[in-house]
Amino acid sequence: xxxxxxxxxxxxxxxxxxxxxxxxxxxxxxxxGSGSGDGTVTIRxxxxxxxxxxxxxxxxxxxxxxxxxxxxxxTDFQPYADFWKKFNTQASGGNAPDVFQNxxxxxxxxxxxxxxxxxxxxxxxxxxxxxxxxxxLEKFGEVDGKLLGIPVGxxxxxxxxxxxxxxxxxxxxxxxxxxxEYHAALARIQQSQGRAGDAGPYGIMYLYDLYLRQQGKxxxxxxxxxxxxxxxxxxxxxxxxxxxxxVYADPKKTIQAKPKSAVTAGLAGxxxxxxxxxxxxxxxxxxxxxxxxxxxTDGRKTGQYLGSLMLSASKxxxxxxxxxxxxxxxxxxxEVGRIMGYDRGxxxxxxxxxxxxxxxxxxxxxxxxxxxxxxxxxxxxITPHPAGADVCEAAxxxxxxxxxxxxRPVADAVKxxxxxxxxxxxx
Amino acid sequence: xxxxxxxxxxxxxxxxPAGEAAPAGSPPGGGHPRGRTPTGRARRENLxxxxxxxxxxxxxxxxxxxxxxxxxYFAFTDYNLFDAPRWIxxxxxTEMFGDPRWRTSVEVTGWYVVIGTPLKLAAALGxxxxxxQSRRGQGFYRAAFYAPSLIGASVSIAIVWRAIFSDGAxxxxxxxLLGMDAGGWIGDPDRIIYALVALTVWQFGAPMVIFLAGLxxxxxxLYEAAQVDGASPWRRFWHITLPMISxxxxxxxLLETIHSFQIFGSAYIIGSQGNACGPxxxxxVYTCYLYIQGFENSRMGLASAMAWMLLLAVGLxxxxxxxxxxxxxxxxxxxx
Numbered sequence: 001x002x003x004x005x006x007x008x009x010x011x012x013x014x015x016x017x018x019x020x021x022x023x024x025x026x027x028x029x030x031x032x033g034s035g036s037g038d039g040t041v042t043i044r045x046x047x048x049x050x051x052x053x054x055x056x057x058x059x060x061x062x063x064x065x066x067x068x069x070x071x072x073x074x075t076d077f078q079p080y081a082d083f084w085k086k087f088n089t090q091a092s093g094g095n096a097p098d099v100f101q102n103x104x105x106x107x108x109x110x111x112x113x114x115x116x117x118x119x120x121x122x123x124x125x126x127x128x129x130x131x132x133x134x135x136x137l138e139k140f141g142e143v144d145g146k147l148l149g150i151p152v153g154x155x156x157x158x159x160x161x162x163x164x165x166x167x168x169x170x171x172x173x174x175x176x177x178x179x180x181e182y183h184a185a186l187a188r189i190q191q192s193q194g195r196a197g198d199a200g201p202y203g204i205m206y207l208y209d210l211y212l213r214q215q216g217k218x219x220x221x222x223x224x225x226x227x228x229x230x231x232x233x234x235x236x237x238x239x240x241x242x243x244x245x246x247v248y249a250d251p252k253k254t255i256q257a258k259p260k261s262a263v264t265a266g267l268a269g270x271x272x273x274x275x276x277x278x279x280x281x282x283x284x285x286x287x288x289x290x291x292x293x294x295x296x297t298d299g300r301k302t303g304q305y306l307g308s309l310m311l312s313a314s315k316x317x318x319x320x321x322x323x324x325x326x327x328x329x330x331x332x333x334x335e336v337g338r339i340m341g342y343d344r345g346x347x348x349x350x351x352x353x354x355x356x357x358x359x360x361x362x363x364x365x366x367x368x369x370x371x372x373x374x375x376x377x378x379x380x381x382i383t384p385h386p387a388g389a390d391v392c393e394a395a396x397x398x399x400x401x402x403x404x405x406x407x408r409p410v411a412d413a414v415k416x417x418x419x420x421x422x423x424x425x426x427x
Numbered sequence: 428x429x430x431x432x433x434x435x436x437x438x439x440x441x442x443x444p445a446g447e448a449a450p451a452g453s454p455p456g457g458g459h460p461r462g463r464t465p466t467g468r469a470r471r472e473n474l475x476x477x478x479x480x481x482x483x484x485x486x487x488x489x490x491x492x493x494x495x496x497x498x499x500y501f502a503f504t505d506y507n508l509f510d511a512p513r514w515i516x517x518x519x520x521t522e523m524f525g526d527p528r529w530r531t532s533v534e535v536t537g538w539y540v541v542i543g544t545p546l547k548l549a550a551a552l553g554x555x556x557x558x559x560q561s562r563r564g565q566g567f568y569r570a571a572f573y574a575p576s577l578i579g580a581s582v583s584i585a586i587v588w589r590a591i592f593s594d595g596a597x598x599x600x601x602x603x604l605l606g607m608d609a610g611g612w613i614g615d616p617d618r619i620i621y622a623l624v625a626l627t628v629w630q631f632g633a634p635m636v637i638f639l640a641g642l643x644x645x646x647x648x649l650y651e652a653a654q655v656d657g658a659s660p661w662r663r664f665w666h667i668t669l670p671m672i673s674x675x676x677x678x679x680x681l682l683e684t685i686h687s688f689q690i691f692g693s694a695y696i697i698g699s700q701g702n703a704c705g706p707x708x709x710x711x712v713y714t715c716y717l718y719i720q721g722f723e724n725s726r727m728g729l730a731s732a733m734a735w736m737l738l739l740a741v742g743l744x745x746x747x748x749x750x751x752x753x754x755x756x757x758x759x760x761x762x763x
Contacts, residue, residue, distance in 0.1 A: 081703070085722045092508030092725075113509040251706070252614030256593045258700035391724055398702040407616050407707040416527070424724070 041322050042072040047101035048083035050280070053343050060336040064329050071322045084390065091115045096314040098323050101344075102149045103309055104140070109387040110312075111143055117313040118146040122324035129328055135374065137348045140382075141310050149310030150327050153345030156304050156373055157206055158275040159292040162285075165193050165269040166292075173292035175376060179211075182295035186247045189269040196249035199262035199271035202239035203400030205393045206307075207272045209383070210294055211235070213303030218383035220392075225421055226383070229414050236403055236410045243404045251404040260284060274307070275366050276345040282362050289362070291369045304373060305382040309344045342366050391424035501731035508727055519732035529733070531708050532716035535620060539712060540687040543624040548679055551631040555638035556668075569639070573632035585626070585696035589613055592622040592697075616709030619698060623710060626693050634679040641675030642668070673756045681748055688741050691715060713737055 047057065054077050061073045076097070078086060084106070090096050096115055110116050119141075122128045130138045134154065141149030159173065159182075166172070169192045171185040186197020201207050209219035218226040242248045249268040257265035261273075264285030270292070281289040294302040311330060313323045330336055337352025342363055347353045358364050373379055395417060403413040477484070502519060504512035523529050554572055558565060578584055592598045594611035602609055612618040649667045658666070669676070691714040695703065698710030703719055705711075714737070721730030 081723075088508065088725060089722065115509075252610060253594060255614040255700055255706045256611050394702070394723065398705065398708075401702055401705060402616075402707040405616055405707045 040070050040072060041319050042074055043099060043317070043319055043322055043326060044074045044076070044097040045099045045326070046076045046078075046083070046087065046097040048078055048080045049101075049343075052283075053077070056340050056343055059339045060330060060333075063333070063335055063339075064326060067329070068322075068325060071326065073326065081394075091314075094316055096316065098317040098319065099311055099313050099326055101152075101309055102141075102312040104307060104382065105385045105389040105393065107141065107143050107148050107312075108385065109390065111146065111148055112387045115315055116146075116148045117315045117317060117320060117323075118148065119150065119313060119324060119327070120147045122320055123147065125321070125324075127321050127324035127328065129332060132332065132349045132351055134346075134348060134350060134353060135306060135379075137306070137308060140306075140308050141312070149312045150331055151308040151310050151348040152331055152340075153276065153342070153348050154306040154308050154370065155274045155276045155345035156306055156370065156379075157210060157272055157294060158278070158369060159270050159272055159294065160263060160278055160281055161270040161290050161292045162263055162268075163288045163290045165189060165195070165287070166290075169193055169269070175293045175372065176299050177293065177295055178299055179295045179297065183242070183247065186242075186269070190247055193269065195266065196262075196268040197247050197270065198249070199254055199268040200239065200243060200248035200251065200404060201272050202236055202243075202248075202404060203397045204272055205396045206274075207294075208235060208396070210303035211297075213380065213383065214297040214301050220384055220386055220389060222384045223386055224425055225392075225418070229418055232414045232417065233410060236400065236413060239400075240403060240406075240410055248404075251401060255401075263289070274345075275369050276342050278362050278366055279342060282360075291365050293372075300378075302378045303380065304378055305380055306370075306373075307345075307382070308348065346370050386425055388421075388424040388426075392421045395420040395424065498731040498734060501728050502735050503732075504728045505726075506728040506731075507725045509725075512728060515728070519729045520736070522729065523732060523736065528708065528711070528716065532711045532713045535708070535711050536688065536690070536713040539620060539623060539627075539690060540684060542621075543627045544680070544683045544687050546624065547628045547631050547683060548634055548676075550628055551634035551679070552638050552676075554631065555635045555642055556664075558635075558639060559642045569636070573636055576630040576632035579626065579630035580692060582692070582696055585693045588622060588626050588693070589697045592619075592625075613697070614706060616705070616707035619706065619709040622697060623690070623694055626697075627687065627690070634683060637675055637679055638672065641672040645671040670757045674758055677748070677752050677756045681745065684744060684748070685741055688737065688744075689714060691718070 045061070047053070054075075057077075058075065061075065065072060077083070083101075087096065087100065091110065091113070102110075102116075107116070119128060123130050128150070133151070137151040137154055140151045141147055161173070166185075166189070169185070169189045171188055173182070173185065183197075189195065189197040205219060212218055212227055212231070217231070220226055239248065243251065249262050253267050254262040254265075257267055261271065261281065261284065262268040263271050264281055264287075266285075272294075275291055278289060278291055294304060296302055311327045313320065313327070317323050332349050332351050334351050334355035337347050337349075337355035340347070340352075341356055342358065346367065347356060358367055399408070399413045399417045399420075402408040403410055408416070501512055503514060503516060505515050505518070506512035558569055558572070562568075590596055592612040594614065596611060599609075599611045609615075609618075612622045645668060649671070650663055653663050653667060690712050694710040694712045694715050695718070698704045698706070698715075700706075703723065704715040713733070717730050717733045717737070720726045720733065
């Protein structure tokens with residue numbers, strides 16, 4: 001009996017020991033991917049976007065791994081909002097992915113938190129080429145002299161229109177059209193087509209930014225909001241009237257149509273969004289969709305700038321060289337350009353821009369739209385996006401929705417917005 | 428009819444003190460073993476016992492107790508996950524109470540608990556009463572009614588729910604048949620909460636099973652005596668069934684109330700399209716706002732303070748329920 005007991009205890013200890021070891025292994029497995037014996041290096045790359053984007057990226061990565069057999073790329077992707085929640089949690093634990101998709105609104109935020117790698121050093125070492133970018137895009141990821149992101153494509157706000165609806169209503173948007181003309185067009189669509197002219201622009205921070213820029217202001221200054229409560233009260237008061245009169249779509253309906261857009265769900269004739277999203281509308285809806293210019297205040301100035309998705313690297317990556325080589329490949333390789341198309345905007349480098357000639361209607365429209373932006377010289381320098389810009393964007397969208405649903409009087413929504421923005425920008 | 432057929436005074440199946448049905452008042456089971464000092468062998472057995480438990484003890488300490496203590500500390504700090512927490516005393520709590528959105532979340536949750544829990548329990552008790560009669564295929568019905576509470580918390584059900592209550596879907600069409608042109612509930616900040624309530628009521632199976640167990644314990648002769656005296660079914664329910672199952676009822680009220688306070692998944696999935704827990708904060712339940720503050724706004728200190736406030740509130744409600752039971756919960760002699 002006694003010996004029996006000892007044996008039991010021993011095996012018991014073994015079990016306990018091995019389970020502890022297993023725990024330890026799992027914990028180790030959570031760490032950043034790193035090198036193995038044969039010199040193979042694994043880097044992690046994450047992004048936000050649709051399944052379609054993931055398919056294209058995975059094809060590109062297969063090419064990369066063929067050319068750089070010693071580098072393996074592990075991937076992960078989520079929709080936009082979920083991506084940033086996950087990223088934030090990983091980064092705070094010192095476990096940010098080695099390379100990830102980034103955008104202007106997050107550069108200062110994560111620079112302040114010491115998350116982003118200054119890629120300048122790698123560029124100087126020759127692992128990352130900064131020449132061959134279009135329209136000065138290589139400067140887009142610079143913050144305070146640091147190179148925090150490398151653009152993969154350029155995009156700009158546009159008005160996506162349901163062409164059948166616009167044609168039947170006899171409306172043709174022209175470059176330089178004014179907000180009055182735009183709203184007259186929406187009213188005409190509403191009367192002749194029995195659907196709202198627009199999905200409602202009042203909650204889109206990046207569009208309101210353009211509207212403000214047309215008047216010499218901007219959504220953000222370096223440290224706060226660049227507009228007054230009176231400005232926003234005016235913008236939302238008029239918007240609320242238009243929701244009530246049906247010129248803008250009923251928010252109750254558009255919310256329920258999601259994840260479909262109001263335009264493809266047949267609830268509105270148009271809506272403002274980034275031009276590269278136009279690809280999505282054709283896949284989603286039955287009509288034909290096109291891009292129309294941003295309305296202006298003075299008949300000329302649209303307030304637009306080229307925006308861009310970028311690739312950034314983690315400051316804590318153990319493989320800065322491999323990460324730089326990967327970014328270089330992803331932005332310069334012509335074959336990658338052909339695979340990615342206009343999914344993340346018009347390719348940032350000449351090599352990729354020339355490699356992909358769109359053959360589909362939407363692609364041609366996007367190319368034409370951005371060409372027209374460059375040629376008509378409406379583009380202006382981008383204004384700052386301080387840390388906290390992302391929280392401000394979410395609050396803007398939410399309070400605009402509450403206002404449009406009539407849950408909050410405009411004055412109340414404006415006041416609440418300024419309170420929340422102040423908290424977000426000060427922390 | 429059906430009850431009358433049973434041969435008269437067969438004693439009720441098992442008459443042990445309300446078993447699993449009365450966890451609240453039952454005495455601590457077992458009692459201590461003999462009061463002698465443990466021998467070497469007993470000590471070894473103890474050690475083995477603790478070793479077997481060690482994964483769970485470690486799990487509890489590392490994954491539950493540790494984080495709880497940490498969050499208690501964070502509740503008094505400004506903590507954004509990246510920088511070291513900075514002690515700010517009660518600032519998180521003053522900010523919380525002054526925040527209109529926090530008050531909205533309290534209202535939404537309160538409303539959900541107050542409407543959802545009684546409706547769910549009423550449904551559970553009603554169906555349990557129906558299923559308490561011996562009928563053919565009873566097992567099937569029991570399983571069928573129980574099934575939703577197994578799958579109801581899943582993401583896919585929440586997505587289906589969203590679809591059912593949207594424009595032009597089943598609920599909207601039903602409304603139109605009744606001549607109401609109100610549209611889907613999902614886009615309406617005032618009505619979307621009832622979609623959540625409907626989802627929790629639909630999961631009445633779990634409390635129903637507990638009620639059924641309680642109903643089986645009610646001695647049949649009580650009903651027979653009442654019937655002889657000419658008591659109506661309603662009076663029999665009110666004066667026999669309800670008092671006899673009151674410990675079970677108490678257990679269910681307690682469990683479901685606490686459960687309701689913790690609603691998160693369904694609210695987040697059904698309400699979030701563009702804005703988390705919308706539209707217009709219509710599904711902004713407490714845990715949802717906690718999540719937004721913590722993970723969207725990176726305010727872990729504030730989120731921790733909110734979590735402790737929720738714990739306090741649930742604790743308070745539980746205490747009130749326990750205090751109230753002496754007025755309406757009847758334990759059989761010997762069971763207390």
